[in-house]
Amino acid sequence: MKAIALFSGGLDSALAIKLIQEQNITVEALYIDIGFETNKEKIEFLKRASEKLNVKLHIADIKDEYIKNILFSPKYGYGKNLNPCIDCHANMIKVAKNIMEKIDAKFIINGEVVGQRPMSQRLPAMNAVTNLSGAKGLILRPLSAKLLPPTIAEIKGWVEREKLLGISGRERRMQLELAKKYNIEDFIESPAGGCLLTDANFSKRVIDLKNSLGFSSKEIDILKVGRHFNINGYKIIISRNKDENPVLKNYKGDLFEIMTCNDFPGPVGLIQKDTPKDIKQLAGNMMVSYTKKEKGEIIIGK
Known part of the structure; x- marks a missing residue:
């Protein structure tokens, strides 16, 4: 049995992988590169992190597709700046579903926690992500699974629901305790993530360039x-x-x-x-x- 994990390199996604690995399921990790990460060394960090977690790492570069189809026309709009979080997460699930089928995995996991992020991790937003992605029943969120409807993996008995968690909110005590248990304290980072589209000044640069000259993936780095x-x-x-x-x-x-x-x-x-x-x-x-x-x-x- 195999699952594919959306992997940011953060603590929550690392813990989600560990919880599923404990159930004797092979996990492969997927990082989706939309180009707006703040960490210049992100790819190298992910390679090291995936080795520590004993997972194969896939990297999907979707910068052009993201700019063309998501960034400037999101169905669910933006957060405070140019961050279309719901549409972005749904698109990530679509990409993961496509790769899942290619590697013969059966379901998708991620490190989302109910209520941790104000825009993308509220229950209505999670439901919107599921509906928009076309992957109903395939998305297992191990850290908050007990607060959510059973997924296909749980219903079919591939994953034991009782071994999953019911974490909610922004408090990180449980995750930090699990980090010690699994000896993965070096994965600890801010749950706010590192997307430049949440930054007001960077967002203004993107909008200004788009409206005056146009914008492509080749302009992402020069705006940083x-x-x-x-x-x-x-x-x-x-x-x-x-x-x-x-x-x-x-x-x-x-x-x-x-x-x-x-x-x-x-x-x-x-x-x-x-x-x-x-x-x-x-x-x-x-x-x-x-x-x-x-x-x-x-x-x-x-």
């Missing part, structure tokens, strides 16, 4: 870094430190040209394509102002 300017309607991004330089220098999209300092150390910039000459000159002067040079040549173009 740099100083952002809008001069006479033309967009300019300038890195703040050497760690941000490669992010802008490696931009592969079609909306911006790359600006670099010629023969002297300094920031990397992006400038909107088809920008007038006077704005380009101003952008070059801005770039130089962040260096120790009084004057310098800025090269625009790849």
Whole structure:
């Protein structure tokens, strides 16, 4: 018997995996990459975490699909910012269901706890996720299972319901006790997650770019870094430190040209394509102002 687990790398999803593994069920983990994670080392962390949990890790890159079908037209709307949590979770279940069938797993598990998150983990929201995902009966939430209707896995006897839990709310005492029991204390992290779409400033950057030039997965990373300017309607991004330089220098999209300092150390910039000459000159002067040079040549173009 095999199950597939939606795996964020957090404590709750790790505990959900442990609870199902205890019932002699093989679990494979799935991380769904929509591109808006705050942790730059997330994939490497997940690889290490999956090894500790003794699960095979699948990574599904759905950035383009997510932007096209979910981000700007969610059926259930947004949270406080540009976070379509219900639609996002439902889409994750759809992706997991597709992979579940390919690996011959029988059901899906995740680490959701009833009442832990105000938008996506209320009972009505969980029901909406189930209905929108088209996976009714397939989603087992081991940490809160006793508070929810039995799933197919429980009804068919693949999983013993009595060995599952009935945790609810934002209090984390039970999870922390289980972390000690399973010796997985290094998985402890904030249940709030790390999605940049919940951040007001980042959300504004996405909306502004979408409305003015368009937005694709190639623009996600450049919106995570740099100083952002809008001069006479033309967009300019300038890195703040050497760690941000490669992010802008490696931009592969079609909306911006790359600006670099010629023969002297300094920031990397992006400038909107088809920008007038006077704005380009101003952008070059801005770039130089962040260096120790009084004057310098800025090269625009790849």
